[in-house]
Amino acid sequence: MSTSTAPRTQRQLPPSPPPKRRHRSTLRYGGNRLRRAGIVALFLAPSLIPLTLFTLVPMVSSLWVALHDWNLITPMEFVGLANFRELLTDGDTWAAFGHTLGYIAGYLPLVYLLGLAAALALNTALRGRNVFRAAYFLPVVTSWVVVALLWRWLLSPANGLVNHVLGLVGIDGPGWWTDPAWAMPSVILASAWKDLGFVMIILLAGLQAIPGELYDAARVDGTSAWQRFRHVTLPLLSPSTFFVVVISLINGFQVFDQVYVMTGGGPAGATEVVVQQIYDLTFRYGRAGDASALSWLLFAVVLVVTIVQVRGQRRWVTYA
Amino acid sequence: MRRAALYAGVTVGALVMLFPFTWTVITSLTPGAGLGTPDLIPDEPGLDAYRTLLDAMPFWRILANSLWIAVASTLLQLVTSAMAAYAFARLDFPGRNALFLVYLATLMVPMQVLVVPLFIEMRELNLVDTYAALLAPSIASAFGVFLLRQAVAQVPIELDEAATIDGAGHLRIFVSVVWPLMRPALATFAVLAFMSSWNSFLWPLVVIRSPELMTLPLGLSTLHGQFTTEWDVVMAGSVISIVPIAVLYLAAQKYVIQGVARSGLK
Numbered sequence: 001m002s003t004s005t006a007p008r009t010q011r012q013l014p015p016s017p018p019p020k021r022r023h024r025s026t027l028r029y030g031g032n033r034l035r036r037a038g039i040v041a042l043f044l045a046p047s048l049i050p051l052t053l054f055t056l057v058p059m060v061s062s063l064w065v066a067l068h069d070w071n072l073i074t075p076m077e078f079v080g081l082a083n084f085r086e087l088l089t090d091g092d093t094w095a096a097f098g099h100t101l102g103y104i105a106g107y108l109p110l111v112y113l114l115g116l117a118a119a120l121a122l123n124t125a126l127r128g129r130n131v132f133r134a135a136y137f138l139p140v141v142t143s144w145v146v147v148a149l150l151w152r153w154l155l156s157p158a159n160g161l162v163n164h165v166l167g168l169v170g171i172d173g174p175g176w177w178t179d180p181a182w183a184m185p186s187v188i189l190a191s192a193w194k195d196l197g198f199v200m201i202i203l204l205a206g207l208q209a210i211p212g213e214l215y216d217a218a219r220v221d222g223t224s225a226w227q228r229f230r231h232v233t234l235p236l237l238s239p240s241t242f243f244v245v246v247i248s249l250i251n252g253f254q255v256f257d258q259v260y261v262m263t264g265g266g267p268a269g270a271t272e273v274v275v276q277q278i279y280d281l282t283f284r285y286g287r288a289g290d291a292s293a294l295s296w297l298l299f300a301v302v303l304v305v306t307i308v309q310v311r312g313q314r315r316w317v318t319y320a
Numbered sequence: 321m322r323r324a325a326l327y328a329g330v331t332v333g334a335l336v337m338l339f340p341f342t343w344t345v346i347t348s349l350t351p352g353a354g355l356g357t358p359d360l361i362p363d364e365p366g367l368d369a370y371r372t373l374l375d376a377m378p379f380w381r382i383l384a385n386s387l388w389i390a391v392a393s394t395l396l397q398l399v400t401s402a403m404a405a406y407a408f409a410r411l412d413f414p415g416r417n418a419l420f421l422v423y424l425a426t427l428m429v430p431m432q433v434l435v436v437p438l439f440i441e442m443r444e445l446n447l448v449d450t451y452a453a454l455l456a457p458s459i460a461s462a463f464g465v466f467l468l469r470q471a472v473a474q475v476p477i478e479l480d481e482a483a484t485i486d487g488a489g490h491l492r493i494f495v496s497v498v499w500p501l502m503r504p505a506l507a508t509f510a511v512l513a514f515m516s517s518w519n520s521f522l523w524p525l526v527v528i529r530s531p532e533l534m535t536l537p538l539g540l541s542t543l544h545g546q547f548t549t550e551w552d553v554v555m556a557g558s559v560i561s562i563v564p565i566a567v568l569y570l571a572a573q574k575y576v577i578q579g580v581a582r583s584g585l586k
Contacts, residue, residue, distance in 0.1 A: 036413075039489075039491075040407060040411050040413045042403075043403045043407035043411065043490070043494070044404055044419075046399065046400040046403055046404070046460070047400040047401060047404040047423075047460035047461075047462075047465060048404070048419075048460075050400070050456070051426055051462060053441075053456075054438065054457045054460075055426045055434065055462070056422070056426060057441065058434045058437035059426070059429055059434065059437075061437040061440070061441070062433055062434065062437040065437055072440070118330075118333060121326060121329060121330050124326065126326065126330065131334075132330050132334050133577075135337050136334065136337050137569075137576075137577065138337065138338065138341070138569070140580070141515055141565055141566070141568075141569045141576065142519075142562060142565065142566075143518065143521070143537045144521060145521055145536075145537035145540050145561075146537070146540065146558050146561050146562055149540060149541075149544055149555075149558055150340050150341075150343075150344055150558060151340075152544075153343075153347065153555065154343065156551075159354060159357045161343060164357040193336075193337070193340075196337075197337070198580060202581060205581045254430050254432060256522060257522065257537075260521075260525075260541075261544070278435075279522075282435075282436050282439075283526070288436050288440070292436050295432050295433040295435075295436070298430075298433075299429065299430065299433050302430075
């Protein structure tokens, strides 16, 4: 790159002072290929070596493990694609994907609508906007374990604040995470509370990019506030919405921390999501082969869902 | 009228977002919380929970672990990613695009896929339950390379050329021309890397056993295992975990929000 551009720049410069420490650049431009390879290696090795050791090698060996029966102790036994076949015919796998989809079905609409409401409210000339924005965003930077413990406590059927307050107004609160029917809604509630600020920030950036003249023009045409929202805001916000949906789906399929802490997959397996299943298969049941196979199934599902969305975005995403 | 409703709405929202944090503090100051619902203002507030916590677990050590691991992995990722970003943006070498695709591919594979083989690898290397194992997967970041490559590309190449004429080699150009000019991008990435290390849970959960090597999320989760119903103790641990990240967030708010809006990562 610099070999071809250097003469051009040199021509633009006054010819006078000879470059200092000429010997250095001679080495670089002298066609010393070994030295140039050395420079490339110097810049790449610090990231390439750890990425190879701790990402690429595990990636490949994960596929290898997925083709074996292995309890992490006795020697591996090659079984080909049997693990995948087993998983696909195992009710637990389908249940885990079902729970994960149930989580997404509750979480995504909830977090999107709340995030949108917050973004719309904070996109107005509100005094103290930055303070509100900071408040809504605080849970996003808090670790999942903290949030999950906090909500486990808030939603505790015995002495939790939520049921206490419900009791004050005469409502007998449910058992939340102790009740199979309410455990997943508890996880969804905590997750939406934590991620709302994230969705808000993305949508707020999208809202601020919509030119004000469009609203002025729509107002001149005598439109109602709802019509302007429906026909100006929503279409022009669709790229941000698309982004939120893609990211939330990826994160949703990989949900784990909050489930592990709030319910551990229980009660009675009601919140046993896919990653919890991967963890349990490996570290509780010693089925590393099945766990690896399941992790690749999950990866494949996420990949397909993401590709379908990217392909389908033409139908509903408007790029101004 | 509508404005009043708007203010009321956002204020109620802010309360819903902030009150749980206040509740954490209240609970931690109420001895015996968990036996009943704590009062908003504790009758006899006390620090018993903090004492119990520090007796049960080396919590200061755990806090220090979280801090130094987050700082170390952030610094490592900044340097390794920026250097690779420089190579991809400024150096010409055969296979450059193919190699960049390999970096991108590693971005798509989630931790869940890696966790089993990575654990086995650590076991082979005899590194299970060591700081090295904790740090290993976060020495480099493909995401950082991706993010910073854009930043390097935005540095005007004329500056490199001028430095070349002055006799500077690539290392000099990287250190004294490119690095200073990509500071905003580095700050954004640093904040994201720090948060991701600070909050990381699955990998420490898998690879760490000893309390004195734990990071905060793992320590807290273990604490809850010991003090299932003693919520004052668990919330005391939560308070200690929240304070540093909340302070960092308020100090670096601009970069945090920019980083999230730009990258979509948390």
